[in-house]
Amino acid sequence: MSAPADPTPKIALHAVAKAFGPKVVLRGVDLEVARGESLVIIGGSGTGKSVTLKCIIGLVSPDGGRIEVDGAPLDRRRREDFLRHFGMLFQGGALFDSLTVWENVAFRYLRGAEKLPRRKARDLAVEKLRRVGLTADVADQYPAELSGGMQKRVGLARAIATDPSVIFFDEPTTGLDPIMADVINDLIREIVVEMGATAMTITHDMTSVRKIADKVAMLHDGIIQWTGPVGEIDTTDNPYVHQFVNGLPDGPIESLR
Amino acid sequence: MPVLTLPLGFLAAIGRAFLGLLQATGSLTIFGAHALMHVTVPPFYPGELMRQLMRIGYFSLPVVGMTALFTGGALALQIYAGGSRFNAEAVVPSIVAIGMVRELGPVLSGLMVAGRVGASIAAELGSMRVTEQIDALVTLSTNPMKYLVVPRVVAATLAMPVLTGIGDTIGVMGGYLVGTSRLGINPSNYIQNTVNYLTAGDITSSLVKGAVFGFIIALVGCYQGYHSARGAQGVAQATRNAVVTGSILILAANYLLTEVFFSA
Structure with a gap:
């Protein structure tokens, strides 16, 4: 009999909130990523996907809520240790x-x-x-x-x-042609599986989502509207996911014309 | 009360500008305190420090040298022309030496380096901010204050006294060249007068001013670049602010240091 998997999530966010002046970006994000899991956060531009990642890394200080790694709060000392085993692919390469x-x-x-x-x-x-x-x-x-x-x-x-044991990908395929985007998606998937790393990706590219994700979280209006296995994004009746995945102009997500 | 609207709006604008100035001063002071704190706490990056010493010190030599040479020459001509009204042409060497070492050497070196190095630091760090390279440093377990700011501030603080000393010497030499070749002053008299009138205090004040100006230039350049707004316009504004703020602070610090060193 194999030992039961560790139930403690690798990364957990509890009611994480962040505002920049009067603009409230995160209103209470709750999210869990299991060890070795690949989570993709989807959502429109300006919904706080990058801010969520930056709160975990420490580039942005949340106004409220709690961030945990391996079940313990991510204070300054533990964040330094966390970053020692961490890698990140930035949108523009950086x-x-x-x-x-x-x-x-x-x-x-x-x-x-x-x-x-x-x-x-x-x-x-x-x-x-x-x-x-x-x-x-x-x-x-x-x-x-x-x-x-x-x-x-x-x-x-x-x-x-x-x-690293944790890798973040910020819009990994933005600005690439479809063939190169596919190559990068394949590479990310292979590397994450091969290394057994915990991965968090933010993207609006649904092809990336289907290739990279084990689990998907939909962020809108400062909170996580839905989370579920990647196989359920086409069948869920969540109106936000349905509108986003199908690129529909009508639905709960406002689209400016 | 439409009659009151205009003066109240004017006062409010002054108030906003004053509060903005206080906020910027406080923010720059905290940034400077952080930089100083990180100077003494490891890890240190000696490779980065050496690279910045080359960029800030060695590559600024031509600019500082040319500025000092022409200023020393022009100063000799002016003092000769002014002094001849009182039959005091003999004071040219001493006034050139004192003027260059006490004031013009450090101030002009500071202003030239503020234009060359302050702008370059702000543009470089601003571009790094805009392209997320500073964020990338954090994800690579590297503190940007230690890796980017400290080497630049330390290098500028160490390099500027040397540049100032070289600028002072070249400036005095510019006065000597003009004084001996154009104004007919005896070369050995020129050197003798220069040496007789310069004191150790003059030279110390010049080097201390250089160190303070170097600190100001790098600190303001780093601060502006580090807090650059997004986009090309943000980087341009950071660069402009680095030169303007750096230059004004150099002139203000020069006045204060002159008070400290030379007020009776």
């Missing part, structure tokens, strides 16, 4: 212009607690670049010399460089 591709990928290995000799760090970076389908000859190029799709791959290589 690669450092002044560093070469391999220095970007090996950023953690070139400084701080995990510092390695440069040659060893470069070898590890090249290995990760290969994992995302890039050859060693891009290692010494600068990010500005690469196409958008290649920059995304480099960003992905940097996110997985230290084999």
Whole structure:
């Protein structure tokens, strides 16, 4: 008999609220992501998807609510530990212009607690670049010399460089052509499964959702309107999900014309 | 009461501007205190510090040197022209030396570096903010204050006294070249007068001013870039504010330091 799976969620948000001046973005987000699960948050632009991720990372301080990792509140000290085993792919790549591709990928290995000799760090970076389908000859190029799709791959290589236990993906396919978007989706899925990492993705790309997600959460009006397995997004009778998934102009989500 | 609307609106605008100034001053002070706190707490990034010393110090040498050379020469001409009205042409070397070392050397070096380095720091950090590179640092367990701000502030504070000292020397040399070649002053007399009139206090004040101006330039540049608004316009505004605010603060600090060093 196998041991029962750990019921404690890897990441849990309880009534997380955030406002910027008079603009209330999150009104009480409740969300749980199990260990090794891939959760995708969907929702329109400006509904607070990025703010939710930023609250977890600590880039934005929530006004209220509680964020837990492995069942314990994420205070400052625990967040530092959380970030040591964390990777993130940013929407625009967020690669450092002044560093070469391999220095970007090996950023953690070139400084701080995990510092390695440069040659060893470069070898590890090249290995990760290969994992995302890039050859060693891009290692010494600068990010500005690469196409958008290649920059995304480099960003992905940097996110997985230290084999993190949690990975966030912020709009991973935005700005890519459909073929490259499909390649990135496949890579994300493969890597997350292979590493057994817990993943959170925000996107409005339904193709990404179907490829990447185990579970989907619909964020609208500052709260999670629906969560469920990815297989149920087409059959659920939740009006928000139905309207969003089918791209309908009429429904509870207001569309400006 | 339409008669009262105009003056009240005017007063409200002044009030808003004043409150905004207080808020910006407080915010910059807190940012500076954070930067100073991180200077003493590891991890340190010596590689970044060396890179910034090169960018801020070494690559500013031509700008500072040329500015000082021409200013020293022009100062010698002006003092000679003014002094000749009172038959006091002999004071050219001493006034050029005192003027360059006490005031023009540090202030002009500061203003030139504020334009070159302050703007560059604000634009670089502003672009990093807009493209989420600063957020990416956080996700890579790297504190942006330690990695971006501290090396720039420390490098500028260390490099500016050296630049100022070099600027002072080149400025005095500019006066010497003009004084000896155009105004017919005896070269050995020129050097003798310069050495006789300069004191250790003059040189100390110049170097201290340089260090303070370097700190101001890097701090304001980092602050503006770090808090840059989104988009190209946000970066442009951060860059402009870095130069304008940095320059004004340099001039204000120069007055205060002059009071400290030279008021009787």
